[in-house]
Amino acid sequence: MGIQHTSSTSSNGTGHGLEHTQTFDPGGLFAERVASIPSSFIRDILKTTARPEVISFAGGLPNPAYFPVEDIHTATDNALRKSGRAMLQYSTTEGFLPLREWISARYKAQQGIDISPDDILITNGSQQSIDLVGKIFLDKGDRIVLENPGYLGAIQSFSAYQPRFVTAELNDDGIDIQGLNHAVTTTSPKIVSMIPNFQNPTGISYSLETRERVGDTLKGKNVIAIEDDPYGDIKFHDNRLPSLKHYLGDQVVMFGSFSKIVAPGLRLGWVAAHRSIIDKLNVAKQAADLHSNFFAQRVMFEYLSTNNVDAHIAKICAAYKHQRDVMIEAIRTYLPAGLKHTNPEGGMFIWLTLPEGTSSIALLELALQRNVAFVPGKPFYANGGGLNTLRLNFSNSDEATIHEGMKRLSSAMEELFKHAPITTTA
Amino acid sequence: MGIQHTSSTSSNGTGHGLEHTQTFDPGGLFAERVASIPSSFIRDILKTTARPEVISFAGGLPNPAYFPVEDIHTATDNALRKSGRAMLQYSTTEGFLPLREWISARYKAQQGIDISPDDILITNGSQQSIDLVGKIFLDKGDRIVLENPGYLGAIQSFSAYQPRFVTAELNDDGIDIQGLNHAVTTTSPKIVSMIPNFQNPTGISYSLETRERVGDTLKGKNVIAIEDDPYGDIKFHDNRLPSLKHYLGDQVVMFGSFSKIVAPGLRLGWVAAHRSIIDKLNVAKQAADLHSNFFAQRVMFEYLSTNNVDAHIAKICAAYKHQRDVMIEAIRTYLPAGLKHTNPEGGMFIWLTLPEGTSSIALLELALQRNVAFVPGKPFYANGGGLNTLRLNFSNSDEATIHEGMKRLSSAMEELFKHAPITTTA
Numbered sequence: 020m021g022i023q024h025t026s027s028t029s030s031n032g033t034g035h036g037l038e039h040t041q042t043f044d045p046g047g048l049f050a051e052r053v054a055s056i057p058s059s060f061i062r063d064i065l066k067t068t069a070r071p072e073v074i075s076f077a078g079g080l081p082n083p084a085y086f087p088v089e090d091i092h093t094a095t096d097n098a099l100r101k102s103g104r105a106m107l108q109y110s111t112t113e114g115f116l117p118l119r120e121w122i123s124a125r126y127k128a129q130q131g132i133d134i135s136p137d138d139i140l141i142t143n144g145s146q147q148s149i150d151l152v153g154k155i156f157l158d159k160g161d162r163i164v165l166e167n168p169g170y171l172g173a174i175q176s177f178s179a180y181q182p183r184f185v186t187a188e189l190n191d192d193g194i195d196i197q198g199l200n201h202a203v204t205t206t207s208p209k210i211v212s213m214i215p216n217f218q219n220p221t222g223i224s225y226s227l228e229t230r231e232r233v234g235d236t237l238k239g240k241n242v243i244a245i246e247d248d249p250y251g252d253i254k255f256h257d258n259r260l261p262s263l264k265h266y267l268g269d270q271v272v273m274f275g276s277f278s279k280i281v282a283p284g285l286r287l288g289w290v291a292a293h294r295s296i297i298d299k300l301n302v303a304k305q306a307a308d309l310h311s312n313f314f315a316q317r318v319m320f321e322y323l324s325t326n327n328v329d330a331h332i333a334k335i336c337a338a339y340k341h342q343r344d345v346m347i348e349a350i351r352t353y354l355p356a357g358l359k360h361t362n363p364e365g366g367m368f369i370w371l372t373l374p375e376g377t378s379s380i381a382l383l384e385l386a387l388q389r390n391v392a393f394v395p396g397k398p399f400y401a402n403g404g405g406l407n408t409l410r411l412n413f414s415n416s417d418e419a420t421i422h423e424g425m426k427r428l429s430s431a432m433e434e435l436f437k438h439a440p441i442t443t444t445a
Numbered sequence: 446m447g448i449q450h451t452s453s454t455s456s457n458g459t460g461h462g463l464e465h466t467q468t469f470d471p472g473g474l475f476a477e478r479v480a481s482i483p484s485s486f487i488r489d490i491l492k493t494t495a496r497p498e499v500i501s502f503a504g505g506l507p508n509p510a511y512f513p514v515e516d517i518h519t520a521t522d523n524a525l526r527k528s529g530r531a532m533l534q535y536s537t538t539e540g541f542l543p544l545r546e547w548i549s550a551r552y553k554a555q556q557g558i559d560i561s562p563d564d565i566l567i568t569n570g571s572q573q574s575i576d577l578v579g580k581i582f583l584d585k586g587d588r589i590v591l592e593n594p595g596y597l598g599a600i601q602s603f604s605a606y607q608p609r610f611v612t613a614e615l616n617d618d619g620i621d622i623q624g625l626n627h628a629v630t631t632t633s634p635k636i637v638s639m640i641p642n643f644q645n646p647t648g649i650s651y652s653l654e655t656r657e658r659v660g661d662t663l664k665g666k667n668v669i670a671i672e673d674d675p676y677g678d679i680k681f682h683d684n685r686l687p688s689l690k691h692y693l694g695d696q697v698v699m700f701g702s703f704s705k706i707v708a709p710g711l712r713l714g715w716v717a718a719h720r721s722i723i724d725k726l727n728v729a730k731q732a733a734d735l736h737s738n739f740f741a742q743r744v745m746f747e748y749l750s751t752n753n754v755d756a757h758i759a760k761i762c763a764a765y766k767h768q769r770d771v772m773i774e775a776i777r778t779y780l781p782a783g784l785k786h787t788n789p790e791g792g793m794f795i796w797l798t799l800p801e802g803t804s805s806i807a808l809l810e811l812a813l814q815r816n817v818a819f820v821p822g823k824p825f826y827a828n829g830g831g832l833n834t835l836r837l838n839f840s841n842s843d844e845a846t847i848h849e850g851m852k853r854l855s856s857a858m859e860e861l862f863k864h865a866p867i868t869t870t871a
Contacts, residue, residue: 045719049581050580078535079535083530086529086530088529091525095525099521103514103517105509107512107711108507143737144735150734155479161476179580179732209474268469269469283533283534283535284531286735286736286738286739302479303482307602307733308570308572309569312741314710314711314738314740314744
């Protein structure tokens with residue numbers, strides 16, 4: 020229902036205005052950038068998958084079964100008892116200092132990286148980190164390099180600043196170095212944005228060699244390297260490959276998030292970067308929403324400082340690893356042979372490539388008829404393409420659900436390929 | 446401390462990059478808009494006033510003595526018990542439906558305004574409402590009309606979109622109608638932004654006549670009217686003047702906030718607007734940070750639905766009214782005669798005008814030497830001016846503190862006027 024002028028008050032008009040039955044149309048007033056932000060394909064899909072009978076591999080949700088509800092409840096109780104009045108007041112833009120100290124100490128302990136708490140800004144999750152970095156760096160027409168396919172949320176956020184996207188293909192071992200080098204030398208981008216660990220949407224990780232070569236390619240160039248790392252801790256093996264920070268130092272802007280290791284509903288992430296960048300981000304953050312939720316920051320810090328977070332993360336990883344195994348097995352069991360898929364060593368997603376010439380959007384229609392959903396790959400390609408790809412989420416479904424969902428997907432594929440048969444030569 | 450490349454990893458460089466002792470300078474990469482956002486004068490002042498011996502009338506903080514800490518604690522307990530797992534998960538961009546329904550019902554009950562819950566977007570407080578509306582409407586060079594003086598946070602947020610500010614003077618009975626009319630007819634602004642109730646920084650409210658004439662002036666014009674109303678409920682009398690919505694219908698974008706009536710640490714506000722605008726705001730909000738803190742939204746709704754909010758607000762109003770009375774009396778008792786000041790009927794601020802030719806920035810220096818602080822008026826003037834004005838906050842100081850602070854301010858003024866005596870003819 021649009022808002023209507025009420026007849027009791029519209030009589031104030033002096034005759035030169037609209038009739039009160041007429042609706043004001045703001046269309047002509049919207050900024051140019053509004054047309055630049057792609058409408059959220061995923062959001063629209065998620066709406067259609069809200070029906071309880073739909074098995075959804077579409078979302079990017081962590082599994083709520085592993086949320087530490089009781090421990091968060093206890094932490095909240097304690098935080099409110101200790102500092103209830105303080106946590107309800109306005110706070111500083113940069114974020115709660117003990118929380119920034121915790122993040123700083125963790126970088127040091129986990130990865131041997133020195134980052135001062137003053138070089139960290141607490142945000143409302145990585146999505147805001149992306150938006151703020153876009154805001155302080157991107158003028159209209161500036162170039163930004165994205166992985167192809169790349170994170171849809173980044174495409175959306177950056178689009179608001181009307182840059183030109185340049186893409187570098189994502190290979191099985193990470194970003195294509197030749198493509199990256201070409202993009203950087205021919206288009207002088209301000210930013211190269213990367214998710215080196217268990218990327219969204221593909222699950223692909225950069226190999227050690229790729230990381231070194233990204234370092235060689237970007238080092239000393241007048242370009243910012245975003246290392247977005249929401250999934251780094253959600254890994255199915257023990258070794259951790261080095262951060263791009265090791266190769267690129269001050270050129271790197273690191274994003275981190277509590278959404279996958281604790282809970283997304285608390286909406287907390289961070290940016291770690293050189294002080295000169297953090298200073299500008301602070302100004303942008305203050306203009307955007309003053310500061311991140313202080314109540315949630317105090318709860319988060321209380322939780323982190325009174326629980327064994329690594330033991331909790333290990334539990335999540337074990338569960339997701341099993342779900343990954345089940346989904347990979349189901350792909351091999353139920354889906355047509357010859358489909359290409361990633362086999363991620365962490366994170367929450369598997370990437371599936373259908374035969375050339377087929378459409379995952381057409382597949383989605385058939386899948387939804389069978390009450391199973393996924394995200395078509397096309398919107399992850401900033402400059403088009405990827406029509407035959409799709410993303411499957413494995414973090415938010417149990418074993419039985421994965422089997423049933425993949426059987427349904429298999430039936431949808433069968434129907435699709437009846438009309439557009441698999442050609443193994445493609 | 447800037448981040449330095451560590452020597453153990455810098456050996457990866459292939460020689461064409463920076464030396465590892467050299468620091469990367471991102472200066473040349475920042476977007477043009479970064480230079481447009483004024484650095485936060487208030488933030489800098491607040492830092493200097495953090496010393497406990499300073500009496501600060503500078504902040505814009507609600508009084509934490511009136512935060513409903515126990516009731517929020519109980520509400521949090523109940524929310525976590527009832528829906529702990531849900532409130533830790535990702536949620537919808539538009540916000541928690543029951544919370545939007547509560548806001549919708551309150552508009553109806555308090556002001557007789559029909560607003561569908563679907564025409565409401567939950568934000569991280571009014572500051573984000575401002576930022577998102579700026580983002581969807583303002584292209585570089587677009588005109589936006591602000592009250593003069595106007596809300597500093599709005600000047601900062603809008604600045605990021607590089608508009609041209611047009612100002613209309615704020616008189617004792619609200620925005621100057623001739624100035625508004627001139628601004629609208631000669632500059633074709635996209636937005637007129639107003640705080641009709643107990644404005645920040647002045648405490649001024651629009652009279653009934655001013656509201657009607659704003660309606661007459663803007664109605665039917667191709668312009669959005671922002672009605673920012675964080676203080677509307679913090680009123681020291683019983684009657685409520687009509688919202689601009691009554692006169693301007695769909696042209697009005699309304700901002701509301703829980704920061705002053707419940708607690709700012711929960712960072713929750715909202716935008717209520719025509720569906721076509723809310724749709725675009727949803728896209729911008731999703732790109733900015735996916736959705737507002739869901740944990741806080743569930744806590745807020747639980748608090749609102751199990752407490753007598755109006756009784757709570759009445760307690761705040763009674764306390765602030767007393768503090769306003771005390772500060773007005775202290776101004777008349779201690780400060781030089783002939784200073785002009787507002788006498789607000791609500792909100793949290795009093796606006797003081799020093800004699801022409803004197804500087805409140807010079808006064809601040811003398812005041813800080815005497816351990817009392819306020820905010821100089823200059824930054825509230827988007828296009829300059831106001832050097833002889835200043836803002837005093839009365840919500841966050843008790844009676845004794847107000848008296849002591851005003852005595853100190855009196856001493857600072859005495860010192861200032863020794864060098865630049867009051868001339869009553871100015």
